[in-house]
Amino acid sequence: MTPAPLLTVRDLRVVIGSRHILHGVDLEVAASGTTALLGRNGAGKTTTVRGILGLVPRTGSVLLAGEETVRLATHALVRRGIGYAPEDRGVFAALSVAENLRLAERPGAGEPAYGLVHDLFPELRRRARQAAGTLSGGQQQMVAIARTLLNGNRLIIADEPTKGLAPKVVTEVAQVLERAAEAVPVLLVEQNLAVVRRLARHCVVLADGRTAHRGLTADLLADAEAARRLLGVGSTGHGDPVRAPAGRSLHLAARPAAPLPEADT
């Protein structure tokens, strides 16, 4: 029997000012592993994440492990165990790596999971005293993900963690995310389909502020017509960087220097 989803979103709507941005998003985040949230630029992925987190006014239903959270404030959601690695990483440049991690400690959430974090990110232990602003983009991303793992969160939401990173670093971050998802389910907003293919068993595709597709990632990427229509890619072959003519679509940017490890399944 398939386990119940960890997160179930129904008819999520967001209006900012007079602008209707989400018109009814439905999605589930699986109780284990990674679920990808996909869609062309401007489809509403970040707004969906911000809606789930209560960072924008929203209506609809957001069930976390069966509990309705749509009327909760962000701080209450965080206390219920949602960790967020935002698109801009949210790292404090002037503070050390250790201080950045310490800021994420949550009183009352039990002992911070430094063992898990240092096991996943030995580099962060070595660089504990280094100012976070002097880290590479990939290392800063590791700090952002590490912070979500410290507090025994039930769900991690990572918004475009590989954006702007060099191919080799994309591979490193993908491996880190893969290990993180062994500990905690991940909702991953990601443009890099090689990463999505590798990490996410399930995916949800948004278009124009609505859910346009839900299903197995492998099925979507195997269907060239659906991938073109929903994601704007001309091919979903491994490492094939075909962009739609408009240049506003998802891309298969990971032609990693070292190939992403093959999936087990």
Ligand SMILES: Nc1ncnc2c1ncn2[C@@H]1O[C@H](COP(=O)(O)OP(=O)(O)OP(=O)(O)O)[C@@H](O)[C@H]1O
């Ligand atoms: N605060 C805001 N005020 C007005 N419009 C907004 C606001 N935030 C987002 N939008 C608009 O809503 C739409 C969806 O934006 P969103 O950032 O959620 O898309 P996205 O799928 O994450 O895109 P990208 O892949 O480019 O990050 C876009 O047209 C964007 O310009």
